[in-house]
Amino acid sequence: xxxxxxxxxxxxxxxxxxxxxxxxxxxxxxxxxxxxxxxxxxxxxxxxxxxxxxxxxxxxxxxxxxxxxxxxxxxxxxxxxxxxxxxxxxxxxxxxxxxxxxxxxx
Numbered sequence: 226x227x228x229x230x231x232x233x234x235x236x237x238x239x240x241x242x243x244x245x246x247x248x249x250x251x252x253x254x255x256x257x258x259x260x261x262x263x264x265x266x267x268x269x270x271x272x273x274x275x276x277x278x279x280x281x282x283x284x285x286x287x288x289x290x291x292x293x294x295x296x297x298x299x300x301x302x303x304x305x306x307x308x309x310x311x312x313x314x315x316x317x318x319x320x321x322x323x324x325x326x327x328x329x330x331x
Contacts, residue, residue, distance in 0.1 A: 227330070230257070234324040238271055238314035242280065246310040246324050253305055256326040259298040263290040265319035274311040275302055290320060 233256065234246040248254045263269050270287040274280040283302065290296060304310070314320040 228255075228327040230327050231325065232323070233326050233328075234310070234322065236322060237318055238312045238320040238322060240313060240315070240317045242272070242274065242311050242313040244309045245312050245322060248304045248306050248308050249328070250306050251331045253303065253329045253331065254326055255329075256302040256304065256310060256324060257299070258323075258325045259310075260295065260323045261290065261297070262295040262321045263292055263319060264321055265316055266292050267316075268292060269314050269316050269319040271314040271320050272312060273298075275304060276309045276311050277304065278308075280311060287315075 261271065268289055268291050270289050272282060272287060273284045275283055310324060312322065
C-alpha cells in the first residue's frame with residue numbers, strides 16, 4: 226500500500242461542528258500535523274474531534290487561542306474510510322486551520 230503525504234484540509238473552523246477532512250473510500254489516512262491560527266482580534270475557543278461514528282475530542286474542551294496565537298498538534302491520528310476529522314469555534318472566520326497527512330489507498 227503506497228502512501229502520499231499531502232494537504233488534507235485548509236479553511237476556517239465553523240461555529241457548529243463540521244467536517245474538516247473526510248477519509249475517502251478505500252483509503253486509510255494518518256493525520257500528521259494540525260495547525261490552527263487565531264486571526265481574530267480577540268480570544269476564541271475551539272474544539273477538535275475524530276469521528277468514527279461518535280465524535281471524540283482530541284484536544285481539551287473549549288481550548289482557548291488568544292488573538293494572534295497559533296497551536297500545532299504533531300500527534301498522529303489514524304482514521305479509516307468514512308471517518309472524519311471535525312472542529313468548531315466560538316466565532317466564525319476566527320480560527321484558520323491546515324491539516325496534513327498521508328493517505329494510503331487500498
